[in-house]
Amino acid sequence: MTKKHLIKYNDEINLVELFKVIWSGKITIALITLIFFVIISVNDKYKPKQPNLFESSLLIKPAKEEQFLSFFSLGYFNYERSYDEEKIFNYNKENYLSEITYLKVLDKFVEEFLDYEELIKVLRENEQIKKSISQLSLDDQQKKLYEYAKLFSLKKIGENSSYYALEVTWPNNEREIEDILDQTIKLVEESLARSIFLKLESHYRNKKNLAINRDLASLEFLSEQSSIAKRLNLFEAKERKDIILLDSSNKNRMNEFNYSNTYYLRGYKVIDMEIDLIKNRKYSQFDNIEKKIASLKEEDIKWVNYNLLLLDTKLQSKHNPLPSALIIIFGLLIGTLYVLISNALKSYTVPRKK
Numbered sequence: 001m002t003k004k005h006l007i008k009y010n011d012e013i014n015l016v017e018l019f020k021v022i023w024s025g026k027i028t029i030a031l032i033t034l035i036f037f038v039i040i041s042v043n044d045k046y047k048p049k050q051p052n053l054f055e056s057s058l059l060i061k062p063a064k065e066e067q068f069l070s071f072f073s074l075g076y077f078n079y080e081r082s083y084d085e086e087k088i089f090n091y092n093k094e095n096y097l098s099e100i101t102y103l104k105v106l107d108k109f110v111e112e113f114l115d116y117e118e119l120i121k122v123l124r125e126n127e128q129i130k131k132s133i134s135q136l137s138l139d140d141q142q143k144k145l146y147e148y149a150k151l152f153s154l155k156k157i158g159e160n161s162s163y164y165a166l167e168v169t170w171p172n173n174e175r176e177i178e179d180i181l182d183q184t185i186k187l188v189e190e191s192l193a194r195s196i197f198l199k200l201e202s203h204y205r206n207k208k209n210l211a212i213n214r215d216l217a218s219l220e221f222l223s224e225q226s227s228i229a230k231r232l233n234l235f236e237a238k239e240r241k242d243i244i245l246l247d248s249s250n251k252n253r254m255n256e257f258n259y260s261n262t263y264y265l266r267g268y269k270v271i272d273m274e275i276d277l278i279k280n281r282k283y284s285q286f287d288n289i290e291k292k293i294a295s296l297k298e299e300d301i302k303w304v305n306y307n308l309l310l311l312d313t314k315l316q317s318k319h320n321p322l323p324s325a326l327i328i329i330f331g332l333l334i335g336t337l338y339v340l341i342s343n344a345l346k347s348y349t350v351p352r353k354k
Contacts, residue, residue: 018340025339032338033331040330054174056313058181060109060154060164061305062102070296071100074200074289100196103162109192109304110164116149118187122180123148166306174313182308189303200293208286215278221263222275229268236267 022029074097113119123129123145133141151170157163170177229235264271 021343022336022339028339029332029335032335033328036331036334037328052315054170054177054313054315056168056170056177056311058166058306058308058311060166062106062162063302063305065102067301068100068102068105070299071097074292105303106162109188110154112192113154113188116146118191119149119152119184120145121187122183126176126180177313178308178311181311185306192303193301197293197297204286204289208283211283215281219275219278222271225264226268226271226275228264229271232264234264234267235269237265
């Protein structure tokens, strides 16, 4: 072979000839390196960049039990209950107050959080998200917001644990995570409080209405019995031992109203006094309950226990452009290979032309 051959018959590489070939193609190598550098740099600059991903975890624990002790004072008030109320409200310690415990409130918080309503509201006001979805239709905006919301999860830590881990993988910056969690948790707590107080108010409003309806039924019955007594000119009862009396503390009072047709024997004097008492009843026990509920609304109740200062955030992945030195090295390698391969091809084509 000629001197230009890079590989001799003994398969040994001639380093001098190799260096000469590389040196003679230095301009080509430089041009290829420059072109490679420009292409990679421009592509890295203008292609859509993958955002940094952050993983955050926040521990959500039950609030302290004493936070809810004030609610149980609502269960102790001087109020005579009828048999109907016993059936409707089930007073064997299974009424709505039994739902306001530190563990059950935490479960309600989790349920409220996972409907994503409050989270979607916060995400909708986020500046970065607002820009990214501004050109989408309303339906597509909603779908995109739910995609962001699904980056948040709230899972129990172990089967027997009462603690939850609020976890999020966020594609923007870590400061946003803390702000979003702070706003969302506050909104969820506000919504939870509204729900609890609304049910409490509804519960006692129904009890008050039942008491009023019971008294209205009593008034109707007593008015009839008073009319009968007046027609018979029974001002007072003569022999009380023979009279079936209504006892306000008796669970079956309404049943007595229905079946005691001799109540008029008490005389219209006593019956009319009872009618006046019922008509002037103020239901002050219910007023006290309403005031107590209003007072509880003003208290700073911590429905769940968490601390944003303990938010654990880690960088999951980071987008880094290729270093310039690495691009140049790749360019030089590609340029050198091109020169060597081109030279080898020319060397093998020369003998064939002769």
